[in-house]
Structure formats: C-alpha cells, structure tokens
Amino acid sequence: MSTKTVKVEINIPLYDYDCLAQISEASGWSLEEVIVRTIRNGLPPSLAKVPAEFHNALLALNKMDDKQLLQVVEGQIEAPEMSLTQKKADFTTLWRTYALSLLRWRGHPVPKAYEAIIGQ
Numbered sequence: 397m398s399t400k401t402v403k404v405e406i407n408i409p410l411y412d413y414d415c416l417a418q419i420s421e422a423s424g425w426s427l428e429e430v431i432v433r434t435i436r437n438g439l440p441p442s443l444a445k446v447p448a449e450f451h452n453a454l455l456a457l458n459k460m461d462d463k464q465l466l467q468v469v470e471g472q473i474e475a476p477e478m479s480l481t482q483k484k485a486d487f488t489t490l491w492r493t494y495a496l497s498l499l500r501w502r503g504h505p506v507p508k509a510y511e512a513i514i515g516q
Contacts (some may be wrong), residue, residue, distance in 0.1 A: 441497035446490070451480060454494045462502060468495035 416434065421425040427495070443451050453476050457465065467473045468491065475491045500506045 438501075440501045441494060447481075447485070449479065449486075449492065450487060454488075457491070457495050457498055459497075460495075462499060462504065465495045465499050468492055469499065469514065 405424075417427060418431050419425075420430045423430065425433075443454060446454065456476075457468065460468070464473065469490065476489045478487050496506060
C-alpha cells in the first residue's frame with residue numbers, strides 16, 4: 397500500500413534536532429523516519445475508528461482547557477444533547493474517554509486505575 401506524503405518545512409530548536417539525530421544514528425533509521433515516528437506517537441487521539449456523526453462533538457473538546465477536560469472526565473460537565481444513535485453507542489462514555497485521552501496527550505499523568513474506573 398502506497399502512502400501519500402506532503403513535504404513540510406519547519407524550524408525546530410537545535411536541542412530537539414540533536415536529540416532526533418542522535419536517535420537516528422543509534423537506531424540506524426533515517427532522520428525522516430525518526431521524525432515521522434515521533435510525530436505519530438505525539439499526535440492527539442485519532443478519530444479514525446469513530447463514526448463521523450460523533451466527530452464534531454469530540455473535536456470540540458480540543459477547545460476546552462485542562463480543568464474543563466477533567467470536569468468532563470469526572471462527569472461534572474454533561475455531554476451535548478445526543479441523537480438516538482449516539483445514545484445507543486454510549487456516546488457519554490466515548491466523550492469522557494476522549495477528554496481523558498486529550499489530558500494524557502497534553503502531558504498529564506493518567507493513572508491506570510483511573511482509566512479503569514472511567515471505562516466502566
């Protein structure tokens with residue numbers, strides 16, 4: 397399978413470049429491959445496997461600050477009004493889980509036990 401690519405030119409701090417170059421040399425991977433792997437592992441949670449009907453409500457969580465996201469996770473902020481399909485799919489749990497994923501992506505520690513409680 398062929399993957400389409402886009403060329404992007406950016407400026408990064410020298411320290412970050414040196415870290416990436418060091419990993420490239422140590423691993424034997426090209427610098428480009430190290431950068432692509434770093435980007436893939438640092439991306440926010442993907443909605444690729446989530447039905448399109450849910451995308452707008454989930455993407456809106458990105459506008460919230462960390463405190464608001466934590467309130468979503470803890471059920472203090474209610475999910476937006478749901479369609480019948482969203483109710484059947486337990487959208488509220490998906491909404492809270494996505495908020496938790498955003499907090500993790502933003503660098504907040506998320507204990508495994510807390511994930512288990514929210515996942516119920």
